[in-house]
Amino acid sequence: MDYDRFSTVEKETAPPNLKELKNVAVSYHYTSSIPLAVWLRTSSRILKHAEVYLSQGVTDQAYILYTRFIDLFAYHLYKHPDLTDLKRQKDSDLYKHYLSMKAQLPKLMSDVEKLNDVLKKRHDDYIKSVKAKGKLIQREREERLKEEATEFKRSMLLNEGNKDIQDKNAPASDLNDALLAKKLRSLSRIRLNNGQNRSRIQKTTYPILSLPHNNIDHSVPQLNDNIRQTSKENKMTPKQITHRAVNFTEKGIPLRTLFVPSNLVDEFLKIASRNTKRKLETCGLLCGKLNRNAFFVTTLVIPEQESTQNTCNTKNEEKLFEVIDNLDLFMLGWIHTHPTQSCFLSSVDLHSQNSYQIMLNEAIAIVCSPDKKFHKHIGVFRLTDPPGVDVISHCTKTGFHPHNEKNLYKECQRLGINNSKTGHVVMMENLSFETKDLRK
Ligand SMILES: [Zn+2]
Ligand SMILES: [Zn+2]
Numbered sequence: 001m002d003y004d005r006f007s008t009v010e011k012e013t014a015p016p017n018l019k020e021l022k023n024v025a026v027s028y029h030y031t032s033s034i035p036l037a038v039w040l041r042t043s044s045r046i047l048k049h050a051e052v053y054l055s056q057g058v059t060d061q062a063y064i065l066y067t068r069f070i071d072l073f074a075y076h077l078y079k080h081p082d083l084t085d086l087k088r089q090k091d092s093d094l095y096k097h098y099l100s101m102k103a104q105l106p107k108l109m110s111d112v113e114k115l116n117d118v119l120k121k122r123h124d125d126y127i128k129s130v131k132a133k134g135k136l137i138q139r140e141r142e143e144r145l146k147e148e149a150t151e152f153k154r155s156m157l158l159n160e161g162n163k164d165i166q167d168k169n170a171p172a173s174d175l176n177d178a179l180l181a182k183k184l185r186s187l188s189r190i191r192l193n194n195g196q197n198r199s200r201i202q203k204t205t206y207p208i209l210s211l212p213h214n215n216i217d218h219s220v221p222q223l224n225d226n227i228r229q230t231s232k233e234n235k236m237t238p239k240q241i242t243h244r245a246v247n248f249t250e251k252g253i254p255l256r257t258l259f260v261p262s263n264l265v266d267e268f269l270k271i272a273s274r275n276t277k278r279k280l281e282t283c284g285l286l287c288g289k290l291n292r293n294a295f296f297v298t299t300l301v302i303p304e305q306e307s308t309q310n311t312c313n314t315k316n317e318e319k320l321f322e323v324i325d326n327l328d329l330f331m332l333g334w335i336h337t338h339p340t341q342s343c344f345l346s347s348v349d350l351h352s353q354n355s356y357q358i359m360l361n362e363a364i365a366i367v368c369s370p371d372k373k374f375h376k377h378i379g380v381f382r383l384t385d386p387p388g389v390d391v392i393s394h395c396t397k398t399g400f401h402p403h404n405e406k407n408l409y410k411e412c413q414r415l416g417i418n419n420s421k422t423g424h425v426v427m428m429e430n431l432s433f434e435t436k437d438l439r440k
Contacts, residue, residue, distance in 0.1 A: 017123045018116065021060055024253070025067035028358060029393030036082035038355070040097055041317070043069055043077075045359050047104075048325055055328075056290055059122075063115045066108055073102055243294035247412075247424040249361060249385040255412075255424035258295040258332060258362050260286070261431035265378055268335055269370055271302060271437065276339045276370055281312040283336035285320070286364070287329035295332050295362060302437040309340050310400075311348060316438075323436060331356060333364035343369040343379040345409050347401050350383065353409070354392040357383055364412060364425055380413040380425050 050065035077083075077098070086095040245254035264286075272282035283305055288297040301323065304315040314320060324331060333356055336349075345353060345365060356363035367379045383389050388408040395403065412423035 015119070015122050015126050016060060018120055021063055021119065022067060025064045026071050028068060028072075029389060030072070030076045031393055031396075032076075032080050033394075033396040036077065036080045036086070036098065037094055039072070039077060039080065040094070040101060041321075042355065042358060043072060043101055044321075045331065046072075049330060049359065052290065052328060052330060058290065058293075059115060060119060063112065063119060066112045066115070070105060070108055070112065073105055077102075243292050245293070245424075247414075247422055250387075251385055253361060253385070255362050256290075256293055256295060258297070258364060258425050259428045259431060260297045260366075260380075260425060261433045262427040262429045264297060264300055264433055265335070265366065265368060267433075267435060268300060269337070269368060271435070272337045272368075272370075275307060276337055279309050279339045280307040281310065281337050281339060282307060283312040283314065283334060285324070285331060286333040286335060286366070287324055287327070288332045289328075290330060295330065296431065297332055298433050299327065299329055300335075300433060300435045302435065302439060304439050310338075310346065312336055320438060323438065331359065331363065333366065335366040335368065338367055338369045339371065341369065342374045343367050343376040345381050347397075347403060348399065350388070350392050350403070350408060351395070351398075353381070353383055354389060357385070357389055358393075361385070362424060379411060380423070381409050382412045383409050 046065050046069050050062045050069070053059075053062040053065065082094075083098070086092060086098065089095060243257055245256045247255040247257070249255060268282075268284055269276070271284070275282045283303070285301040285303060286297045287299040287301055288295055290296075301320065303317070303320045306313050306315055334352070338344075345367065349365060349367070353363070353365045356365075363382070365381045367381065369377055383392060384407055387405055391403060391405050391408055395401075413421070413425045413427065414423045415421040
């Protein structure tokens with residue numbers, strides 16, 4: 001698949017500094033009301049995603065997720081209330097799982113230290129190069145100003161010389177106007193040039209946190225194989241084009257564009273049709289890859305599931321995660337039908353969506369209401385951040401329940417002529433995908 005032909009590409013971006021990355025890493029919503037088992041599952045997804053990022057050379061995202069994993073275990077999970085009971089059942093699988101994940105901390109911490117050095121050096125190098133560039137721009141500008149001044153002086157002299165002749169032919173005020181116009185022209189040219197320089201500098205130093213910086217050459221100290229390999233790849237493709245994030249969360253965190261094959265929804269509705277006829281929900285997982293800083297849904301996974309009219313729960317999740325892990329895919333979101341309801345996110349849906357968004361800001365929920373009586377048939381949603389992610393993370397209720405706050409979620413599909421309706425999700429024709437139906 002050639003992903004390069006898609007829009008929203010940018011050639012150069014500034015690397016964020018470590019402080020910015022650390023801030024992003026620890027700005028997740030921890031709450032002990034989410035069971036330890038769920039946190040452990042989320043943690044292993046975080047690790048898996050970090051590995052995928054690292055293997056694709058997206059070092060800052062890998063750094064963010066490893067740091068988040070460490071933070072979770074070092075500051076939160078050890079005092080999770082579920083552990084009190086678990087410590088009495090030391091043979092339980094859950095407790096063993098907890099210990100085995102915790103045991104990875106020392107190794108991860110030393111890996112993060114190494115990444116730390118790589119990223120710090122990258123940032124320092126970048127600042128140095130910007131400063132050097134800035135000096136160059138400054139020198140160019142000074143030279144240009146000198147030229148402008150010389151030209152202005154010459155034109156003054158020229159006009160002085162012509163004054164006598166012109167005085168005879170034109171009123172004095174006209175001559176002053178002509179001089180003034182020339183002066184203004186030359187000044188405005190200087191201002192224009194300055195303006196361009198300024199905007200260029202601003203653009204390159206803007207900290208777009210979730211962008212990879214594959215295009216910047218990093219010299220890397222001795223590291224483990226994985227990290228070294230990554231940097232080698234970067235060096236081999238120094239001028240790689242990346243997709244630019246053009247959307248942001250309400251908090252201002254960039255959302256990378258997520259491409260969904262436009263015929264995926266139809267395919268899903270076909271698969272769901274048997275359930276839909278019986279007024280039962282169907283759900284599927286949207287899995288895919290990261291390519292040049294944009295996500296692509298490449299695989300629709302239909303998990304084993306249990307459905308009712310207004311719920312759908314996945315079963316045998318171990319198998320589900322094994323399939324996804326073996327394919328090295330990101331979980332980019334989920335899709336489900338509302339056979340008897342309109343197109344919206346129910347309170348239960350909001351909680352499900354939150355568990356995806358904790359792992360990935362860009363994760364989405366697609367809801368399909370196939371019944372003709374509904375005006376709207378397909379919606380692509382994400383939780384707002386804020387207030388959505390925060391409110392749902394702190395809500396301890398289960399089952400269907402009201403939330404008092406408004407604007408907890410919003411549509412996020414880019415639509416309309418010239419993409420007038422903004423959002424980070426693009427339905428794209430001619431994108432291939434495969435379907436894995438685990439119910440068979
Ligand atoms: Zn729903
Ligand atoms: Zn709730």
